[in-house]
Amino acid sequence: SQQGEEDPQALSIQEGENATMNCSYKTSINNLQWYRQNSGRGLVHLILIRSNEREKHSGRLRVTLDTSKKSSSLLITASRAADTASYFCATDDRGQAGTALIFGKGTTLSVSS
Amino acid sequence: EPEVTQTPSHQVTQMGQEVILRCVPISNHLYFYWYRQILGQKVEFLVSFYNNEISEKSEIFDDQFSVERPDGSNFTLKIRSTKLEDSAMYFCASSEQRGSGELFFGEGSRLTVL
Numbered sequence: 001s002q003q004g005e006e007d008p009q010a011l012s013i014q015e016g017e018n019a020t021m022n023c024s025y026k027t028s029i030n031n032l033q034w035y036r037q038n039s040g041r042g043l044v045h046l047i048l049i050r051s052n053e054r055e056k057h058s059g060r061l062r063v064t065l066d067t068s069k070k071s072s073s074l075l076i077t078a079s080r081a082a083d084t085a086s087y088f089c090a091t092d093d094r095g096q097a098g099t100a101l102i103f104g105k106g107t108t109l110s111v112s113s
Numbered sequence: 114e115p116e117v118t119q120t121p122s123h124q125v126t127q128m129g130q131e132v133i134l135r136c137v138p139i140s141n142h143l144y145f146y147w148y149r150q151i152l153g154q155k156v157e158f159l160v161s162f163y164n165n166e167i168s169e170k171s172e173i174f175d176d177q178f179s180v181e182r183p184d185g186s187n188f189t190l191k192i193r194s195t196k197l198e199d200s201a202m203y204f205c206a207s208s209e210q211r212g213s214g215e216l217f218f219g220e221g222s223r224l225t226v227l
Contacts (some may be wrong), residue, residue, distance in 0.1 A: 024150040033215065042117075042204055043156065043219035048217055088156060090216075100146060100218060 006089055006107045012055040013111055021107040023089030024069075030092050032065055037086045045101065046074075056081075063068050081113045115139040119205050119219035126195055127227055130153040134190045134222045136205030145188045146216065147180065151174070156204070162188065163211065179197045 013019055017071065023032070031050045034042040035059045049056045056063045062075040076083055077088050090094045090101040136199045138145050147159040148220050157174040163182055177193045190208075192199055202223050206216040 020134075035216075035218075038158075040202075040221075042220045043206075043216070044218070045215045048215060100158045100161045102158055105155040 006087070006104045008107060009105070010108045011110070013109075013112045014077055015080055017053050017079055017110055017111075019079050019083070019109055019111070021074045021087050021109070023039060023072045023074070023104055025072075025089075025091045025104075026070065027068075029037045032063075034061075034072075035088045035090060035103070037066070037088065039085070043088065045104075076109075079111045081111050083109060084111045085109060115141075115217075117205055117207055117217050117219035119222050121222055123223040123225070125225045125227065127174050128197060132192045132195055132199075132224060134192075134203050134205075134224070136188045136219055138188055138205065138207030139217055140186070141205035142217070143166075143195070144214075145180075145182070146208075146209050147190045148204045148206065148218075149203045150204065150221075151189040159176070159190070159203075165226050166171055166204045168211075177185075192224075195224075197226050200224055200226045 006021055011019055029051055031048050033048045034046045036046050037043045047058045047063050048059055049063050051067055060077045082110045086106040088103045088106045090103045092101055119204050120135045146163040148156050149159055150156045160174045160180055161171040179191045181189050201223045204221045205219045208216050210215045
């Protein structure tokens with residue numbers, strides 16, 4: 001079934017460094033979204049990139065999408081301790097209108113001060 | 114800012130008991146979802162709901178699960194006879210757009226089945 005897979009599974013960096021997380025998926029999509037989850041909390045939408053877009057920015061976030069490779073990356077620049085969380089990519093299935101978002105396994109980011 | 118609210122935040126139940134998890138989606142949203150997350154694992158899609166009927170459901174959403182919108186604000190997930198493996202965090206979400214729009218999630222209901 002349609003699924004995003006993130007890597008790495010876990011990432012530890014120092015404050016001020018950049019964090020890059022990758023996501024791969026299997027089928028054609030309408031868009032790809034990234035979500036953040038603090039431990040034990042609900043998911044929060046970060047950014048959506050459409051299949052006809054290659055790059056998108058939002059504050060310290062930069063997302064790229066390569067539909068030929070079926071992959072996306074999320075870059076967080078100048079990371080802060082408050083960025084510590086799990087990050088998930090989520091995709092739909094372009095072949096089926098209205099298909100629910102399917103989430104990957106996530107990358108756990110730890111930013112130490 | 115509008116938000117999705119879920120109750121209870123934590124429920125402990127005995128195996129075989131019925132559980133109802135409640136959600137109040139954002140008021141002008143029309144599409145509703147339930148997801149679950151077993152501790153330390155990925156977020157899994159259960160079911161989507163629109164216009165008072167199920168739009169889509171996953172393999173996880175078997176006959177022991179049901180959803181309902183009993184009034185104009187609540188959206189519920191019922192598990193008829195809980196199993197140990199139903200222990201998880203259950204998240205409700207809503208969206209304005211169908212399918213590939215942004216989802217707004219609640220804080221979740223943690224279900225522990227003993």
